[in-house]
Amino acid sequence: MSLTMLPSAQPVPLCWRRSFPSGPEQARNVRRFAGCLLAGCPFLDDVLLAADELVVNALRHTKSGQMGGSFTVEVVRDGGLVAVSVTDQGGPGEPAALDADALAESGRGLRTISLTAASWGWHGNGEGRTVTAVFAGEWAA
Secondary structure, rough: OOOOOOOOOOOOEEEEEEEEEEEOOHHHHHHHHHHHHHHOOHHHHHHHHHHHHHHHHHHHHHHOOOOOEEEEEEEEOOOOEHHHHHHHOOOOOOOOOOOOOOOOOOHHHHHHHHHOOOOEEEEEEEEEEEEEEEOOOOOOO
């Protein structure tokens, strides 16, 4: 009788999704949600900053920030990649990484994400959109 060696299994991507109601306190809840899922991530601070910025943008610039609004956060880990996405209820305008005026009190979030993430992008329309930031790096074995 011979034993057949099974091919080494590739890690399966992990995906978590959770919906949150509208409200400024939800940014903290999203950071806690993502932080618990990604314990040990060497670039966790960048992921949490991006999650926070994406949530704040959804609450400020889309219908998700209105009374009764909501948004959904998805966190995916696939090997050394982590993607964090926020799906909102849509609104006017399109997400863009702009250079904010030196004295501006806001407007730097997506620019910061564009400088810290491996990539970022969005899809959708005025009825709903998803903004995603992807981070890459080596995790300790």
